[in-house]
Amino acid sequence: SGVLVGMTFTFYPHSGTQYLIIAFGVVIIGGLGSLPGTFLGGLVLGVSQLFGGRILGPGFQLLSGYIILLIILTVRPQGILGGR
Amino acid sequence: MLAKPIRPILIVVLLAFLVTMPLWASRYAVNVGLLVCLYVTLASMWNLLAGYSGMVSLGQQMFIGLGGYTLAVSSMYFGVPIYLSVLFGGFTSVILAVLISMSVFRMKGVYFAIGTWVIAEALGICFSNWGYVKYGMGMFIQPAYKLSMSGVYYAGLILCVSSVALVFLLLRSNLGLALMAIRDDDQASEALGVNIFRCKFICFLISAFITGLAAGVLYLNAIFIQPFEAFGISWTVNLLFIVIIGGIGTVEGPILGAIIFVLLQQFLSEYVGYNMIIFGAITIGVIFFAPKGIVGTIQVKTGWELFPVRRQ
Numbered sequence: 001s002g003v004l005v006g007m008t009f010t011f012y013p014h015s016g017t018q019y020l021i022i023a024f025g026v027v028i029i030g031g032l033g034s035l036p037g038t039f040l041g042g043l044v045l046g047v048s049q050l051f052g053g054r055i056l057g058p059g060f061q062l063l064s065g066y067i068i069l070l071i072i073l074t075v076r077p078q079g080i081l082g083g084r
Numbered sequence: 085m086l087a088k089p090i091r092p093i094l095i096v097v098l099l100a101f102l103v104t105m106p107l108w109a110s111r112y113a114v115n116v117g118l119l120v121c122l123y124v125t126l127a128s129m130w131n132l133l134a135g136y137s138g139m140v141s142l143g144q145q146m147f148i149g150l151g152g153y154t155l156a157v158s159s160m161y162f163g164v165p166i167y168l169s170v171l172f173g174g175f176t177s178v179i180l181a182v183l184i185s186m187s188v189f190r191m192k193g194v195y196f197a198i199g200t201w202v203i204a205e206a207l208g209i210c211f212s213n214w215g216y217v218k219y220g221m222g223m224f225i226q227p228a229y230k231l232s233m234s235g236v237y238y239a240g241l242i243l244c245v246s247s248v249a250l251v252f253l254l255l256r257s258n259l260g261l262a263l264m265a266i267r268d269d270d271q272a273s274e275a276l277g278v279n280i281f282r283c284k285f286i287c288f289l290i291s292a293f294i295t296g297l298a299a300g301v302l303y304l305n306a307i308f309i310q311p312f313e314a315f316g317i318s319w320t321v322n323l324l325f326i327v328i329i330g331g332i333g334t335v336e337g338p339i340l341g342a343i344i345f346v347l348l349q350q351f352l353s354e355y356v357g358y359n360m361i362i363f364g365a366i367t368i369g370v371i372f373f374a375p376k377g378i379v380g381t382i383q384v385k386t387g388w389e390l391f392p393v394r395r396q
Contacts, residue, residue: 066203
């Protein structure tokens with residue numbers, strides 16, 4: 001997947017942290033320990049980023065993803081499809 | 085054991101050394117001393133949260149960024165006197181801590197760490213999209229141009245000494261006893277009547293306030309603030325390095341760790357790529373061979389502490 005990211009987006013040595021946050025966000029939204037949850041989490045995060053970017057402006061794209069992540073962390077920390 | 089008066093004598097000698105430094109040291113040495121004082125303050129507060137309250141926060145940079153931006157905005161746009169602006173930085177950090185505490189205290193463990201990190205990143209993006217603080221170009225803090233190096237150094241020194249004293253006194257008080265009980269077993273301590281939320285909340289607010297103040301003095305020295313650097317994760321990475329090497333859960337650990345970190349950073353500043361590798365290698369080495377950090381290992385081996393917080 002790193003190769004695919006490299007083919008699609010620009011990257012530079014410091015871009016690792018950005019993708020780390022995205023990975024954390026996807027797993028937390030979907031639920032730790034649940035594979036369909038990860039797929040769902042990726043979908044939710046991507047769609048919320050695009051909607052937020054459309055409504056609030058292009059600079060706020062990442063922010064809308066973070067806001068959804070914070071809402072899920074507060075309301076349902078185990079994620080949408082998480083167990084326990 | 086050792087003679088009783090050795091601890092106060094050591095502390096007095098150290099304080100005399102630090103207070104008189106602008107008189108005999110070069111400007112560069114005073115700058116390094118200021119950096120050490122500020123990192124000691126930041127690391128002590130991070131240690132209070134992580135080592136004593138059990139809340140590993142990866143988001144302390146939100147208070148650093150907010151404190152710095154409050155300093156910039158209130159001194160440049162509102163003409164507030166510069167040291168009062170530093171105080172305002174502390175106040176806005178406390179307000180931010182109160183605002184996020186409702187949501188952040190519902191998260192436990194690793195979720196708390198990631199939640200605080202994400203809040204800091206979100207604040208960074210907000211500030212970089214805000215025209216009032218000049219977007220991502222950053223702000224120059226012009227009223228800080230005419231401050232003297234020794235003035236800023238004394239501000240940093242006062243902050244450092246009072247924050248270490250605050251942590252020491254806090255830990256010896258009832259709140260400290262409650263904190264150590266929570267750290268060891270929070271369900272058992274709740275059964276004994278310790279109000280976990282109140283203790284953690286007070287620690288969170290104290291650390292937010294002092295981090296905001298330290299950020300103000302930091303940006304008095306640096307004079308330029310930029311959103312992604314101010315709210316970036318590198319602050320927490322450096323604080324992690326300091327506290328791990330020094331010793332998590334000790335009062336002297338952040339002091340020793342900050343001295344090692346700032347001196348290493350200055351020596352290795354010429355080798356731009358290698359310094360991070362060396363920092364990482366040292367941290368991994370300390371985690372493997374001395375997981376309690378340097379001060380922690382000394383405490384375990386010899387039983388001697390400069391600032392004793394154990395109950396006898």
